[in-house]
Amino acid sequence: xxxxxxxxxxxxxxxxxxxxxxxxxxxxxxxxxxxxxxxxxxxxxxxxxxxxxxxxx
Numbered sequence: 001x002x003x004x005x006x007x008x009x010x011x012x013x014x015x016x017x018x019x020x021x022x023x024x025x026x027x028x029x030x031x032x033x034x035x036x037x038x039x040x041x042x043x044x045x046x047x048x049x050x051x052x053x054x055x056x057x
Contacts, residue, residue: 015051022047 007022016024027047031037 011045011048013051015049016047017051 007027008020009017009022010020011017014022016022024047027045029043030046032042032044037043
């Protein structure tokens with residue numbers, strides 16, 4: 001069995017965030033815009049799902 005790689009998460013209103021660790025079974029990270037990221041700011045976690053209990057919106 002493959003060991004799950006720990007992934008830190010600072011998005012407080014994501015349902016997969018458990019004490020600043022991502023607990024999703026898998027994650028998907030994509031580039032924003034033209035499909036090419038030049039820095040980490042040009043990437044987006046598309047696994048994100050808003051958590052109603054932690055959402056301020």
